[in-house]
Amino acid sequence: MNGDFIIGGIFSIHFYTRSEQNTYTRQPLQLQCSGRDFRELRFARAMEFTIHEINNRTDLLPGITLGYQIYDSCSTVLMAIKLAFQFANGMEPFFNDTDSCSKSAAAAVPALVGESASTTSISMARILGLFGIPQVSHYSTCACLSDKRQYPAFLRTIPSDHHQAAAIARMVKHFGWTWIGAVRSDTDYGNYGMASFLKAAQEEGICVEYSESYYRTQPRSKLERVANVIRRSTARVIVAFVNSGDMRFLLEELARQPPPPLQWIGSETWITHPEFLKYNMCAGAIGFGVPRSVIPGLRGFLLDLSPEQALKSPLLTEFWESSFSCSLKGSSEGARECDGSEDIRALQNPYTDTSQLRITNMVYKATYAIAHAIHGVICNDTQCDKSAKFTPWQILNQLKNVNFTTKNGFQVSFDSSGDPVAVYELINWQFKKDGGLDFVTVGRYDSSRPRGQEFSMSRAISWVGEQKEVPRSVCSESCPPGTRKAVQKGKPVCCYDCIPCAEGEISNKTDSLDCVHCPPEFWPNAHQDSCLPKPVEFLSWDDTLSIILTVFSISGAFLAMFVTAVFYKHRTSPIVRGNNSELSFLLLFSLTLCFLCSLTFIGRPSEWSCMLRHTAFGITFVLCISCVLGKTIVVLMAFRATLPGSNVMKWFGPPQQRLSVLTFTLIQVLICVLWLKISPPFPFKNLKHYKERIILECGLGSVIGFWAVLGYIGFLALLCFILAFLARKLPDNFNEAKFITFSMLIFCAVWITFIPAYFSSPGKFTVAVEIFAILASSFGLIICIFAPKCFIIVFRPEQNTKKHLMSKVPSKGL
Secondary structure (H helix, E strand, O other): OOOOEEEEEEEOOEEEEEOOOOOOOOOOOOOEEEEEOHHHHHHHHHHHHHHHHHHOOOOOOOOOOEEEEEEEOOOOHHHHHHHHHHHHHOOOOOOOOOOHHHOOOOOOOOOEEOOOOHHHHHHHHHHHHHHOOOEEEOOOOOHHHHOOOOOOOEEEOOOOHHHHHHHHHHHHHHOOOOEEEEEEEOOHHHHHHHHHHHHHHHHOOOEEEEEEEEOOOOOHHHHHHHHHHHHHOOOOEEEEEOOHHHHHHHHHHHHHOOOOOOEEEEOHHHHOOHHHHHOHHHOOOEEEEOOOEOOOOHHHHHHOOOHHHHHOOHHHHHHHHHHHOOEOOOOOOOOOEOOOOOOHHHOOOOOOOOOOEOHHHHHHHHHHHHHHHHHHHHEOOOOEOOOOOOOHHHHHHHHHOOEEEOOOOOEEEOOOOOOOOOEEEEEEEEEOOOOOEEEEEEEEEEOOOOOOOOEEEOOOOOOHHHOOOOOOOOOOOOOOOOEEEEEOOOOOOOOEEEEEOOOOEEOOOOOOOOOEEOOOOEEEOOOOOOEEEOOEEOOOOOOHHHHHHHHHHHHHHHHHHHHHHHHHHOOOOHHHHOOOHHHHHHHHHHHHHHHHHHHHHOOOOOHHHHHHHHHHHHHHHHHHHHHHHHHHHHHHHHHHOOOOOOOHHHHHOHHHHHHHHHHHHHHHHHHHHHHHHHOOOEEEEEOOOOOOOEEEEEEOOOHHHHHHHHHHHHHHHHHHHHHHHHOOOOOOOOOOHHHHHHHHHHHHHHHHHHHHHHHHOOOHHHHHHHHHHHHHHHHHHHHHHHHHHHHHHHHOHHHOOHHHHHOOOOOOOO
C-alpha cells in the first residue's frame, strides 16, 4: 500500500525452499518457496492492520498516511539479503523480473519490521546497519543481536534469549532437574540460545547428557540420528532451543517411534505455536512465551478477506486456495474453481486463531514504535510535515528513545542494546476436556524484579503424563546426609556415587561434596550426619569392676585390722613378741593404708585426687616395705651373731629400727614432694587411645617422678628380698625369713608384670591394673607374713610357747 512514508516488512511465511542444481549453462532459477506457515501470514496482516489503525488516528502522525511493503523471506538468508538491498536502495523487488535494476528508483524505506528468524535478521542487520536503516524485529531473539558494534540499527520488541536462557536454567534448577538433554536448531538462534542456556545451566549445577543440533536442510540421516539419541537417553527432561520449522521435522520423526515420556522445555518460538498442539507426546511441556494479549479489531480485520482481495496478493491467493482447496480464477491447475461459498469465518487454522496473540502483539508494538519515531522527527505539537526530509539515522535515534503505551496497554521502550524489558509468561501444555491440548499460563517471569523474585506462579502445572508431582530427572539420586559425592570417572559432575563418610567424619547436608571432621571431643552418630559429645570413660564407682575392686580393698583393710586385733590380744605371747611386735603392728598399719589407698584410684579424676593417689600409694608402700626390711634385718642379725657375747644387736635395736623405717619413708616423701612441686600429676582427657570415646585419666606430669617413686619401692623390695633370701635357712620355728622371701617374691613378680600390663591396658583398665597390683602385692604380704602366725595363735596354741620356738635354735644363736 502506498503512502507518504513506506514502512518495510519481512516475514517467514514459507519455511522451506527448493532449488535445482546449477548447470552453469544458464542463469540460475529463482528459489521456490514451500512449506506454508499461516501464523506468519497473520503476523504480516497484523502489521497491515496496525498501519491502517495508525492512519485512522488523529493524535499520531495527523495528516500523514503510512504505506507498507511486506515480503516473504521464505526463511532463507539468500532471500533476506536480497530484500535488505532492495529496501536500502529503494527498488521494488520483483523477483521474477531479471531486469529489476532497470526499474525507476524510489526512496529507501525509513524503517522496517522483521525478520522473524534470528539467522535471517542477522544477515539483514549487517547490511541495513551500514545505511542506518532501523530494523525492528518482532521475533528474532538471538542474544548476539544485542551487540551494537555489529548491529547498530537493530532493535526488537521481543526479549533477548539471554534472559530466556537464564530463566529456563533457573526454572530447571527450581524443579530439581540436574540431568537433561538439549537439542537446538543449527542456526544462529539455536546455537547462540543454547550456548547462553548451557552457560547458565553450568552455573546452576545442571548437567547435560547430550546436546544435539539439526537444521531442516540437512540430510535425513542427521535427523534420524538426533531422534535416536533422544529415544536412548536416560534424561527425562529435554530443553529444545529449536525454531518452529526445525521443530516440525523433529516431532514428525519422533512420532514414528515415540520415545519414553519426556518433559519438554521449549523456547518461545515453538512453545506457543498452535500447530504443535497435535503432538500429544509433548503434553505437559513448559516454556516461556511473550505475554498473551488482545488487539481490538484485529480478528475482524483478518476475517474481512474476500476472494477479490485475496487475488491482489500472491501470498493471500495461496492462503485462500490452500485453505479451501480451490482455485481462484484458474490460478491453480487441477483444482476446482472457488465459487464464492467459502467462509473464512469457519476456518480453524493459525491464521484465524486470535486466542493467543503473543508474537502478533510484538508486530503491533514494532509497527507502533516506528510510527512514534517518524512522528518524533516530522511532527511538532500540532501538525506534521509530510514533505520533511530526514535520514534513517534520525529515525534510528528517535526509535532508541521512544517510550509509550499501546492501545491494548503494553509499554514500549528500548534499552541501550535495543532490547525491551524481559517479561515472559510460563506456558504449560494441558489437556482440555475434549482431550485436545491447549496453552495455559501458569506463571510469570519479569527480569526487572529483584533477583530471586522474578518468578511468580499463578496455578498448578500439569506435568508429562498428567502427573501431579514434578517428574525426576537426575543422573544419580541425591546423596543422603552421612555420605559425600564422588564423581564417576569420565562422566559429568551430576553422575556420582554416594560414599559413606570416613570414620570420625560427618556430612549433615544432602549432596555434600566433602565430609567434615568432628571436633576432637565429639564423634559421629550412627548415621554420621551429626556430631555427638564423646562419652567420657573413667573407673567410676558404679562400674562393676570398681565394685569388685572396692570389695577386695575393704576386705583387705578389714583383714589387716583383724590380724592387728589378733596380734594385740596375744601381744604377750611368745610368737608375737618373738617376731618384733612393734614392727609387726606398724606393718599391719601400713598394709591397711595400702589397701585403702587403692580406693583413691576409683572415681572421676580431679586435680587433688590425681596428686593424692600416686603419692599415697608411693608413701604407704615404702612404709610397708621399710617395715618388712626392718624385720628382715632383725632376723638376719639375730642369727648371724654367732659369737657368744656378741653385741651386734645393740646396733640395731628398737630405736635404730624405728629410725630406719622413718628414714626410708622420708626419702620417699621427699621424692613425692619434689614430684608434686616440679610437675605434679593432673587430670586430662586422653583423645588418642580411643577414637569414639574420651578416657579421663591422670597424667603423670613428670614421668621421672613417677618412675622414681616406683623405682625406689622396687629398690627396697629387691634389697628386702636379697636379705630374706640369705636368711631363709635359719631355724624354722623362729625364722620368718622364708615367709618374707616368699612375700617379696610375690611382690616383685606382681610389679614386674605390672609394667607391661600398665602400658598395654586400654582406658579405665589401666587404672584397674594399677589397683590390682596394689591389692595383689598387699594380699601377698599379709598372707605370707601373718597367715602362719595367726594360724598358730588361733588353731595351734600349743605351739605358741617359748620352749617350742627355741627347740631348733642353736645355743649360740641368741
